[in-house]
Amino acid sequence: MKSTFNNYPEIREAVRALCAQFTDEYHRKIDEDKAYPEEFVDALTGAGWLAAMIPEEFGGSGLGLAEASVVMEEINRSGGNSGACHGQMYNMSTLLRNGSQAQKEFYLPKIASGEWRLQSMAVTEPTTGTDTTKIRTTAVKKGDRYVINGQKVWISRVQHSDWMILLARTTPLAEVKKKSEGMSIFMVNIKEAMQSGMVVQPIANMVNHETNELFFENLEIPEENLIGEEGKGFRYILDGLNAERTLIAAECIGDGYWFMDRATHYVKEREVFGRPIGQNQGVQFPLAESFIEIEAANLMRFRACELFDQGQACGAEANMAKYLAAKASWEAANHCLQFHGGFGFANEYDIERKFRETRLYQVAPISTNLILSYVAEHLLDLPRSF
Ligand SMILES: Cc1cc2nc3c(=O)[nH]c(=O)nc-3n(C[C@H](O)[C@H](O)[C@H](O)COP(=O)(O)OP(=O)(O)OC[C@H]3O[C@@H](n4cnc5c(N)ncnc54)[C@H](O)[C@@H]3O)c2cc1C
Numbered sequence: 001m002k003s004t005f006n007n008y009p010e011i012r013e014a015v016r017a018l019c020a021q022f023t024d025e026y027h028r029k030i031d032e033d034k035a036y037p038e039e040f041v042d043a044l045t046g047a048g049w050l051a052a053m054i055p056e057e058f059g060g061s062g063l064g065l066a067e068a069s070v071v072m073e074e075i076n077r078s079g080g081n082s083g084a085c086h087g088q089m090y091n092m093s094t095l096l097r098n099g100s101q102a103q104k105e106f107y108l109p110k111i112a113s114g115e116w117r118l119q120s121m122a123v124t125e126p127t128t129g130t131d132t133t134k135i136r137t138t139a140v141k142k143g144d145r146y147v148i149n150g151q152k153v154w155i156s157r158v159q160h161s162d163w164m165i166l167l168a169r170t171t172p173l174a175e176v177k178k179k180s181e182g183m184s185i186f187m188v189n190i191k192e193a194m195q196s197g198m199v200v201q202p203i204a205n206m207v208n209h210e211t212n213e214l215f216f217e218n219l220e221i222p223e224e225n226l227i228g229e230e231g232k233g234f235r236y237i238l239d240g241l242n243a244e245r246t247l248i249a250a251e252c253i254g255d256g257y258w259f260m261d262r263a264t265h266y267v268k269e270r271e272v273f274g275r276p277i278g279q280n281q282g283v284q285f286p287l288a289e290s291f292i293e294i295e296a297a298n299l300m301r302f303r304a305c306e307l308f309d310q311g312q313a314c315g316a317e318a319n320m321a322k323y324l325a326a327k328a329s330w331e332a333a334n335h336c337l338q339f340h341g342g343f344g345f346a347n348e349y350d351i352e353r354k355f356r357e358t359r360l361y362q363v364a365p366i367s368t369n370l371i372l373s374y375v376a377e378h379l380l381d382l383p384r385s386f
Helices: 009-020 024-032 038-046 065-077 087-098 101-113 190-195 233-269 281-309 315-339 341-345 351-362 368-379
Strands: 120-122 138-142 145-156 163-169 183-189 198-202 211-222
Touching: 009 065, 024 351, 065 087, 065 233, 065 281, 087 101, 087 120, 087 163, 087 183, 087 233, 120 145, 145 163, 163 190, 163 233, 183 190, 183 211, 183 233, 190 198, 233 281, 233 315, 233 351, 281 315, 315 341, 315 351, 315 368, 341 351
Parallel strands: 120 163
Antiparallel strands: 138 145, 138 163, 145 211, 163 183, 198 211
16 A cells, blocks of 8 residues: 655654554453553653653653644554543643643643643533533632532543643623633643542443543632633634644544555455455455545645644634544445455454444544534535524
């Protein structure tokens, strides 16, 4: 398989070498045991990859989203799942772009060294779903503290992170001019919060993805944990979400190449009716189509990275990259499973695991329909539907 994208060769080679130490058997066992890949995440942290976007003055490598996305792509392309650790990358960018100098000095060096993990971001709520501006979790100022009450759902990696970024309403919806105003973001010390007002309830789910319901009852957090200005949190979180969508697009592209590698290898080897199944155009064409779609998604992913790294608006590109890449990886997953016949269902081939993992990206971190609705409204100027 010859991808036309071989940029950032040094990063690719180094991440590939690290990932090669973690075999298919390792990732399969972690999945079967519903465990967290501690050794894998520690190795990535130790090698500095999860601090790629932290500026050098704070102990990181000062790289951009493009480089960070190559790291995520290579993890997924190796057969691993960046879902265990990608939060660190995009949460970092939220802190980096909107935190005060004092906050950056406090958090970033410890995150870069691996002493602290910033893997969690709590936005989604059970009653409001994608309609984020209606969130009901509140943060009320009381002296030098904020008191948090409410509930979140699907909040990932909480049990494997030290800090979490929390979105909460600081001004009631009825009192703001625009519904996107009046929300703020806070750094929450997870272990402390679990002792004093935050309850974490794990959610068993289809993929091996550690995710949870969170319940807040009078959780008090110091005012210095507010990131940026009060009331502007939604804007800050959107910036982080663009980074997240672009990184997830890169992960889908990594998955897509993984499926293509496995599929093309297998269809050349497997002989039925006296010839390799890959000699049939009924097998070749869907694979060729998938490959074209992955390559095309890759263009949009690097366009989104370029804009983000230049500090320009990239909402449209990040959304479209995520849409194209998630679609391409899902198509590739289906073809890979199909052309493996029965063997695709055997755990030892890892296809069913990667198939489950890549399916998630049709729904999270943003559903395909919501991206289509964004494009219809913002790029096609069609009337807003909600
Ligand atoms: C494994 C996992 C991990 C996650 N991790 C995190 C996390 O760490 N932090 C976090 O904050 N969230 C997280 N999420 C939440 C995720 O971002 C949401 O599930 C996702 O954004 C969809 O929101 P929802 O589940 O509330 O779906 P809903 O908003 O209820 O929507 C359900 C479906 O309805 C359709 N739909 C909804 N509105 C419209 C519309 N206007 N037009 C057309 N169709 C529509 C879409 O197809 C959508 O998929 C995670 C989810 C999962 C499954």
